Amino acid sequence: MSEPSTVSRARKLEIDPVTRVEGHGKVTIRLDEAGKVQEARFHVVEFRGFERFIQGKLYWEVPVIVQRLCGICPVSHHLAAAKAMDAIAGVDAVTPTADKLRRLMHYGQLLQSNALHIFHLASPDLLFGFGAPAEKRNIVSVLETFPEIGKWAIFIRKYGQEVIKATGGKKIHPTSAVPGGVTQNLCVESRDALRRDIEQILSWCLLALDKLKQIVAEREAEHKDFAYFESNYLSLVGANGVMDLYDGTLRAIDSAGGVIFDGVEPCLYREQLIEEVRPWSFMKFPHIRSLGRDQGWYRVGPLAQLNCAASIDTPIAEAERRLFMNIGAGRPVHATLAYHYARLICLVHSAEKIQQLLFDDDLQGDDLILSGQRRGSGVSCIEAPRGTLIHHYEVDERDQVTRANLIVSTTSNNEALNRAVASVATTYLSGQEITEGLLNHIEVAIRAYDPCLSCATHALGQMPLIVTLEDAAGEVVDRKVKQ
Amino acid sequence: MNGQEFFFTVDGRQVRAEPGQTIIAACDAAGIYIPRLCHHPDLKPAGHCKLCSCYIDGRRASACTMPAAPGMVVISDNEELNNDRRVVLNMLFVEGNHICATCEKSGDCELQALAYRLDIPSPSLPYQWQRYEIDASHPDVFIDRNTCVLCSRCIRASRDLDGKSVFGFAGRGLGMRLNIDAKAELDETTFSAIDKAAKICPVGCIVIKRTGYRTPVGLRRFDVTPIGSDIENKSGAKPK
Ligand code: SF4
Ligand code: SF4
Ligand code: FES
Numbered sequence: 001m002s003e004p005s006t007v008s009r010a011r012k013l014e015i016d017p018v019t020r021v022e023g024h025g026k027v028t029i030r031l032d033e034a035g036k037v038q039e040a041r042f043h044v045v046e047f048r049g050f051e052r053f054i055q056g057k058l059y060w061e062v063p064v065i066v067q068r069l070c071g072i073c074p075v076s077h078h079l080a081a082a083k084a085m086d087a088i089a090g091v092d093a094v095t096p097t098a099d100k101l102r103r104l105m106h107y108g109q110l111l112q113s114n115a116l117h118i119f120h121l122a123s124p125d126l127l128f129g130f131g132a133p134a135e136k137r138n139i140v141s142v143l144e145t146f147p148e149i150g151k152w153a154i155f156i157r158k159y160g161q162e163v164i165k166a167t168g169g170k171k172i173h174p175t176s177a178v179p180g181g182v183t184q185n186l187c188v189e190s191r192d193a194l195r196r197d198i199e200q201i202l203s204w205c206l207l208a209l210d211k212l213k214q215i216v217a218e219r220e221a222e223h224k225d226f227a228y229f230e231s232n233y234l235s236l237v238g239a240n241g242v243m244d245l246y247d248g249t250l251r252a253i254d255s256a257g258g259v260i261f262d263g264v265e266p267c268l269y270r271e272q273l274i275e276e277v278r279p280w281s282f283m284k285f286p287h288i289r290s291l292g293r294d295q296g297w298y299r300v301g302p303l304a305q306l307n308c309a310a311s312i313d314t315p316i317a318e319a320e321r322r323l324f325m326n327i328g329a330g331r332p333v334h335a336t337l338a339y340h341y342a343r344l345i346c347l348v349h350s351a352e353k354i355q356q357l358l359f360d361d362d363l364q365g366d367d368l369i370l371s372g373q374r375r376g377s378g379v380s381c382i383e384a385p386r387g388t389l390i391h392h393y394e395v396d397e398r399d400q401v402t403r404a405n406l407i408v409s410t411t412s413n414n415e416a417l418n419r420a421v422a423s424v425a426t427t428y429l430s431g432q433e434i435t436e437g438l439l440n441h442i443e444v445a446i447r448a449y450d451p452c453l454s455c456a457t458h459a460l461g462q463m464p465l466i467v468t469l470e471d472a473a474g475e476v477v478d479r480k481v482k483q
Numbered sequence: 484m485n486g487q488e489f490f491f492t493v494d495g496r497q498v499r500a501e502p503g504q505t506i507i508a509a510c511d512a513a514g515i516y517i518p519r520l521c522h523h524p525d526l527k528p529a530g531h532c533k534l535c536s537c538y539i540d541g542r543r544a545s546a547c548t549m550p551a552a553p554g555m556v557v558i559s560d561n562e563e564l565n566n567d568r569r570v571v572l573n574m575l576f577v578e579g580n581h582i583c584a585t586c587e588k589s590g591d592c593e594l595q596a597l598a599y600r601l602d603i604p605s606p607s608l609p610y611q612w613q614r615y616e617i618d619a620s621h622p623d624v625f626i627d628r629n630t631c632v633l634c635s636r637c638i639r640a641s642r643d644l645d646g647k648s649v650f651g652f653a654g655r656g657l658g659m660r661l662n663i664d665a666k667a668e669l670d671e672t673t674f675s676a677i678d679k680a681a682k683i684c685p686v687g688c689i690v691i692k693r694t695g696y697r698t699p700v701g702l703r704r705f706d707v708t709p710i711g712s713d714i715e716n717k718s719g720a721k722p723k
Contacts, residue, residue: 056617058625060695065585169700173584176699184699369697398619399692 090372112160300387590703
């Protein structure tokens with residue numbers, strides 16, 4: 001794996017997606033003198049502002065504040081911060097009721113967010129094809145053309161939100177995870193209401209997975225080769241490498257599946273990961289310390305979650321995992337579009353986990369919050385829908401946060417996003433023409449990893465893009481705005 | 484009642500009062516809620532916030548400081564007065580840095596509850612984004628001046644109920660701030676989490692540490708019943 005960022009200043013193609021979720025994103029593709037793609041840079045104005053913003057805040061406020069940094073996976077930030085603050089509050093293990101309540105909330109979040117990603121954002125590309133006209137590639141068209149899939153989209157997502165509400169009081173921004181535990185248990189009425197529908201939800205998740213497998217089979221080459229490259233992977237895993245999206249230790253594997261590190265407690269993440277800052281991007285470039293900057297970049301998210309896990313502890317998802325891993329024939333699966341396939345397996349796993357938890361009586365327990373000997377720092381790790389999320393805080397004796405460091409999944413996938421865009425541009429750019437096809441394919445590549453940059457608008461069928469093509473002297477030779 | 488009671492009218496209703504009783508106290512006893520922020524029944528009135536401002540015999544005055552008198556005619560609940568209350572509330576929101584979405588007092592906050600009661604879904608004036616100090620020095624209590632509405636409840640409670648005089652105001656106008664009777668910060672005072680002044684703040688300014696967010700959403704004070712309904716629901720009183 002080589003460093004893709006050698007700069008040549010012949011022409012510059014700039015793609016400027018306007019976003020309401022993570023701030024302003026922008027893609028710059030640099031061409032060399034011969035007009036070939038030299039490199040891609042994916043810029044996001046994101047979380048370092050938040051890291052400063054919460055300095056001085058009192059530590060118990062943080063789980064509620066940080067979830068506002070993301071509109072799609074607020075619960076992941078809420079829980080990651082609460083887990084880090086457990087450590088600050090001197091609590092190494094919360095009560096079984098608190099642990100399972102948080103897990104249930106987390107799997108509710110995974111269900112709703114993965115459903116949003118798959119159905120609302122990615123399914124138009126997958127169902128209509130990447131070259132389909134913009135007016136077709138949106139959820140409204142999906143609802144019209146495939147009403148059955150539209151139904152899954154709406155009800156699976158809604159169910160996930162109901163799980164969040166039942167465990168956290170609110171569908172979007174719950175406040176129930178506090179340092180040392182949770183503030184409420186799951187009432188019997190909510191539990192029974194959720195139990196009534198979970199079979200149906202699980203069966204729809206399975207139908208969606210079958211549909212995707214069918215699409216993959218029909219368009220095998222595209223799904224194998226689109227923005228393909230190999231990489232390392234990072235994920236949390238539970239004991240014995242079992243998939244655990246809520247808690248566990250860090251495992252990293254290389255492109256052949258060999259273990260780079262394993263069993264790393266989240267609090268020791270800095271021994272294994274370095275966050276490099278590059279002057280042209282607000283986003284950090286994390287990489288694996290032992291492999292260095294050029295070789296050590298890695299991918300996170302559903303594909304990494306599956307590649308890193310030795311098994312899954314829910315039966316249907318485990319059977320599907322085995323089928324999925326066959327694609328790699330003993331090696332990890334590397335295709336960019338395999339992210340969606342992996343995401344659907346995680347969706348099924350989340351539904352199965354919710355089903356298991358709803359039949360666990362610990363959820364009605366009354367032992368909710370513990371306290372212990374205050375500490376000065378806390379680190380936590382969780383597998384958010386888009387991948388590994390690390391929260392690290394330092395708190396002074398006055399209870400105020402003095403330092404915060406967040407490594408979010410988009411940041412970890414930074415290099416991969418650059419590579420995916422570069423790969424697509426290499427294939428689909430011809431001459432100095434910024435074509436609709438090129439834009440579509442770049443959207444598809446970004447969306448495989450992360451919908452956040454375009455979700456709010458793509459849901460209506462549009463991803464605003466400002467595309468600027470500059471010549472060697474920096475003059476604009478072409479500019480397109482896609483509404 | 485000691486036999487000297489008299490009657491006056493509030494929004495057309497007969498209200499019984501005793502000599503020396505303020506209009507707001509008599510209305511509270513009669514089940515009529517007049518919006519207020521700086522008033523607290525355990526404290527001497529101060530007349531700071533002007534939310535309780537009513538027409539009293541045709542002239543504007545604060546119901547929390549004005550004693551009731553026989554035959555007095557009070558108008559509290561009309562559109563003009565409620566609009567002025569909305570303006571005052573709006574100004575309080577934007578002069579402070581009130582971010583209810585993440586505030587631990589949300590649902591238990593009198594300012595927020597008044598906004599809901601008076602149908603203010605969000606502030607309509609531009610935020611001032613002033614800089615305010617946080618004092619987290621005390622082991623059990625913190626002060627986040629971002630949300631202080633300068634009601635002086637803490638000042639009166641500390642002075643009159645706790646006998647300590649921990650707090651005061653400094654500065655004037657937009658520069659007015661809650662001050663502490665110490666060279667530096669709260670931990671240098673005799674302030675304690677069991678003081679009355681530690682629990683009397685209507686907003687999220689003086690708050691007990693490590694208790695935030697402990698009450699689930701939906702069960703907080705004003706999630707359950709709107710502000711003023713405790714008064715309006717008193718037996719014998721007719722709700723609005
Ligand atoms: S003090 Fe009240 S009004 Fe101010 S932010 Fe907190 S909840 Fe909102
Ligand atoms: S700190 Fe609270 S009680 Fe004291 S003046 Fe400010 S708002 Fe009123
Ligand atoms: S309540 Fe009367 S002036 Fe504040």
